[in-house]
Amino acid sequence: MKNISYLFLAVLFAFASCDKEDETPAQMNVEITFENTLNGNPLELNQENFTLPSGEPFMVKKFKYYISNVVLTDTESATQYIENDSYHLLGQDFNSVIDLGMIPSANYDQITFSIGVDEVANSRTDQTGDLDPNNDMAWNWNSGYKFVVLEGEFTHQSTQERTGLIFHIGTNSNYATVTLPLSGVMAGKASSIALETAIDELFSNPNILAPSNMASTTVMGGPVADQIGQNYAEGFIKAN
Amino acid sequence: MRSLIRYAGWMMAGALLYSCGESESPVAQGPTPISLEKPDYFSDQQAMPSDNPLTEEGVRLGRMLFYEKKLSQDGTISCSSCHQQEKGFSDGLQVSPGVNGTLGTMNAMALSNLHWQTRFFWNGRAVSLEEQALLPIEDSLEMNLPLDEAISRLQDDPDYPELFQAAFGSDQVTSETIGKALAQFERTLISANSKFDKWIRGEVELSPEEELGLELFFTHPEPSIQLRGGNCGDCHLGFLTSGDPNGIAGFHNNGLDSDEKLKSGLEFVTGNPFDKGKFKAPGLRNIALTAPYMHDGRFSTLDEVLDHYNEHIQNSETLDVLILEASNEALDPSKPIKLYLSAEEKQAIIAFLHTLTDEEFVSNPKFSNPFN
Numbered sequence: 001m002k003n004i005s006y007l008f009l010a011v012l013f014a015f016a017s018c019d020k021e022d023e024t025p026a027q028m029n030v031e032i033t034f035e036n037t038l039n040g041n042p043l044e045l046n047q048e049n050f051t052l053p054s055g056e057p058f059m060v061k062k063f064k065y066y067i068s069n070v071v072l073t074d075t076e077s078a079t080q081y082i083e084n085d086s087y088h089l090l091g092q093d094f095n096s097v098i099d100l101g102m103i104p105s106a107n108y109d110q111i112t113f114s115i116g117v118d119e120v121a122n123s124r125t126d127q128t129g130d131l132d133p134n135n136d137m138a139w140n141w142n143s144g145y146k147f148v149v150l151e152g153e154f155t156h157q158s159t160q161e162r163t164g165l166i167f168h169i170g171t172n173s174n175y176a177t178v179t180l181p182l183s184g185v186m187a188g189k190a191s192s193i194a195l196e197t198a199i200d201e202l203f204s205n206p207n208i209l210a211p212s213n214m215a216s217t218t219v220m221g222g223p224v225a226d227q228i229g230q231n232y233a234e235g236f237i238k239a240n
Numbered sequence: 241m242r243s244l245i246r247y248a249g250w251m252m253a254g255a256l257l258y259s260c261g262e263s264e265s266p267v268a269q270g271p272t273p274i275s276l277e278k279p280d281y282f283s284d285q286q287a288m289p290s291d292n293p294l295t296e297e298g299v300r301l302g303r304m305l306f307y308e309k310k311l312s313q314d315g316t317i318s319c320s321s322c323h324q325q326e327k328g329f330s331d332g333l334q335v336s337p338g339v340n341g342t343l344g345t346m347n348a349m350a351l352s353n354l355h356w357q358t359r360f361f362w363n364g365r366a367v368s369l370e371e372q373a374l375l376p377i378e379d380s381l382e383m384n385l386p387l388d389e390a391i392s393r394l395q396d397d398p399d400y401p402e403l404f405q406a407a408f409g410s411d412q413v414t415s416e417t418i419g420k421a422l423a424q425f426e427r428t429l430i431s432a433n434s435k436f437d438k439w440i441r442g443e444v445e446l447s448p449e450e451e452l453g454l455e456l457f458f459t460h461p462e463p464s465i466q467l468r469g470g471n472c473g474d475c476h477l478g479f480l481t482s483g484d485p486n487g488i489a490g491f492h493n494n495g496l497d498s499d500e501k502l503k504s505g506l507e508f509v510t511g512n513p514f515d516k517g518k519f520k521a522p523g524l525r526n527i528a529l530t531a532p533y534m535h536d537g538r539f540s541t542l543d544e545v546l547d548h549y550n551e552h553i554q555n556s557e558t559l560d561v562l563i564l565e566a567s568n569e570a571l572d573p574s575k576p577i578k579l580y581l582s583a584e585e586k587q588a589i590i591a592f593l594h595t596l597t598d599e600e601f602v603s604n605p606k607f608s609n610p611f612n
Contacts (some may be wrong), residue, residue: 046514059514061561062489093487132283134478139459153561159573164561168460218565220462 024188027102031192032070032111034096035240036063038199043092052154053203054210058165062151063199064091064137066130068121069177070098070113072185074106081108087117089130089137091149105187111195111239115232116147116175139170146170148232150202157212165211167202167228168220174229180239194240201236202228271295271407276355279432281440281479286356292370292420294427297407300610302425304403305418307609310393312383313339319376319422320609322348326602328526329429334537338382345381347537350530352431352601353523358485362519362535363505373422374415387415394418429607431525435595440479446595453592456585461568470549470581470589471566475521481596482523492560493517495553495577496534502556505535517558525596542593546586553577 036043038050038060045060052058067088072081081103088098116122117131122144125133137146150167185191203209207227211217219225274296276288288294305311306319322336323329329351336348346362354360359367366372376382377390394400394413401411408417436454438444446454457476459469475483475492483490491506493516502517509515519535533539539548553563555577565571568580581589601607 046512048514093489126281128280128284132285132478134281134283134480136477136484138478151561153564156573161573162557162564163573164565166460166561166565216462216464216571218460218462220460220467221465222462 024105026105028105028188029190030072030100030103030108030185032098032100033192033194034067034090034098034197034237035194036092036096036197036199040198043199045092052211053200054208054212056154056157056212058152058154060092060150060152060199062091062149064089064094065115065148065197066090066117066137066145067098068114068117070100070111072100072103072106072108072182073110073112074108074187075110077106079104079106079108081106086113087121087130089135107187108185108191109182110179111182111193112177112179114175114177115237116170117145118175119172121145122170122172122175139168144170144172147174148202148228150199154211163211163217166218166220167225169225169228169232171221171225171229174226174232176229176233178233178237180237182239195237196240197237198235202231205231205235207231270409271297274299276427276430278355278430279437279441282353282430282432283356286485288355288427289368289370292423294424295407297403298421298424299428301400301403301407302421302423303607304400304610305422306425307611310397311377311385311390313385317383322376322382323351325604325607326529328352328431328529328602330530332531334532336382338379339384342381342384346535347532349522350526351426352429352525353480353482354429355427356480356485357482357490357523359488359490359520363508364488364491364520365509369423369426370416370419373419373426377418387418390418391415429601431598431601433600434525434598436479436592437598439595447591449588449591450595452585453588453590454595456581456589457592460562461566461579463568463570468568468581468585469566470579470585471562472549472589474562474566475560476524480523481525483521488515488518490521491515491518492521492562493556493558494519494521494549495555495559495563496538496548497556498554499556502558503535514558517556524593526598526601528594528597529602542590543586546581546589550579550581550586 043060043063048057048059050058050060067090068086070083070086083100089095121127121131125138125144137149139146146168148167148169152165153162154165156163182193185193207230209227214224219228272295274294276294309315309318311318317339322331324331331348334347335344337343349362354369360369360372366375374387377385378387391413400413404413404417405411407421435444439446456468456470458473459467460471460474461467461469477484488506488510497517504516506515506518507513528542531540533545539545564577566579
């Protein structure tokens with residue numbers, strides 16, 4: 001038995017031998033994970049057990065959003081990591097991770113990112129990767145992207161009918177930049193930054209939306225879309 | 241115990257060899273790797289399965305198998321009987337006859353741009369092309385040939401063992417390699433030279449009617465901001481016009497039947513009652529050539545399809561919310577679900593659908609019967 005452990009030690013040593021010891025590595029691996037929630041519970045698509053803040057039973061069918069222009073800051077040393085070409089499409093049962101890969105080491109204590117895509121990226125749809133217009137987030141060929149998409153159905157309070165709820169929120173004025181404090185990211189150590197979205201925040205703070213009272217439960221522009229934009233600008237994404 | 245130690249020893253030796261040096265890749269012998277010939281506006285993000293890379297030899301073999309009648313019980317039917325190139329790889333029939341003329345129950349699906357799809361069949365019961373390809377061979381309503389019989393027929397053939405050797409490094413025919421070869425050929429069935437493609441690439445203009453149809457196709461209507469649309473692009477997504485490839489997101493109930501008549505569809509696969517009546521949203525490329533339409537081939541023309549979406553939607557427990565909510569006039573819950581497109585708008589969408597016909601695809605000699 002002992003033999004084996006010695007061998008393993010040797011193996012470990014062989015692997016470690018390329019690294020210089022005692023120094024903080026110049027690079028560190030960082031990823032950002034997103035958990036989606038509704039009223040504090042982890043979101044599940046096509047399940048009936050959710051309730052809207054206004055009380056209607058609610059089933060989510062699709063939830064997707066763009067996170068872009070990610071910046072990590074170490075406020076102490078004023079070091080910043082600015083991700084290049086930073087556009088990420090996230091969504092329930094779709095993608096929950098932004099992998100920044102190896103980035104310069106620092107004690108990052110702040111993260112900044114935007115919900116949606118910036119004016120430049122939003123002015124064209126001939127792009128690839130997460131901005132590929134075939135990702136189902138382009139409005140059509142010439143008018144940019146949906147930033148936040150929520151689709152589902154709820155039981156209408158007055159008609160008791162199964163009613164669709166469709167939020168497709170975009171346009172440059174609803175591009176929202178968020179800065180959050182971080183804890184636990186240490187220079188040189190692989191880190192996973194856990195963020196959380198709260199779908200209920202789309203319906204409240206500062207604008208309260210009760211779908212049973214809405215004139216149209218399809219929102220794809222206009223004043224209600226802007227209200228939802230204001231709602232997601234704050235409190236929609238938090239550090240977990 | 242001893243073998244464990246030896247194993248650890250090997251690991252160590254491996255680690256030492258590997259640790260700081262550069263790895264050398266051995267000179268590859270075997271089939272010739274090729275890549276898909278696709279336009280750059282088809283996503284790069286759909287990976288090729290790592291255990292079935294595309295090769296010249298694999299595609300060649302797959303093409304032969306696709307047209308091989310030996311793979312049916314009585315030697316009368318091949319995949320191409322129901323998936324005919326000139327009809328966009330469909331067969332023009334409501335349901336298809338298998339061996340002995342036994343009629344199936346579903347409409348033969350058109351095949352194109354399959355690499356960008358992740359679930360196959362109308363109800364999504366196959367999760368890879370490799371897996372899908374073996375099912376029609378055994379299906380009693382289709383080719384009705386047990387797989388071991390298929391294997392021995394190919395093994396006993398004067399040519400096939402050599403072709404399997406060239407494609408997969410062994411002359412032993414297996415069901416796995418049959419599936420892999422067919423899947424490789426099917427992935428090469430890329431349709432990307434329609435008028436719509438030429439328009440995407442800036443090579444041609446669309447007529448005003450086609451352009452209106454395109455706008456309507458990809459727009460979800462929003463009467464409160466005077467935005468007119470047919471909302472087709474909500475489910476037939478992007479340049480591919482096919483369903484969402486993520487999980488089961490590309491399956492919908494598009495209002496063909498009311499609750500009483502709803503078939504199980506995706507529910508058969510997931511067991512979830514919310515999935516009842518949901519079917520795969522197919523890609524619409526070459527749609528003008530692939531009538532009749534829908535999983536049961538109930539519509540024989542595109543006019544009927546448009547009439548369905550515009551004025552004959554049947555409500556049900558699982559009707560897609562994107563249809564439930566889509567209208568060009570303010571919703572009135574007391575009225576039936578209607579899109580309220582005008583006759584001209586419906587014709588414009590049909591004109592756009594005709595721009596999805598790809599003459600090169602349906603006559604490309606690379607996809608045709610190799611035995612002719």
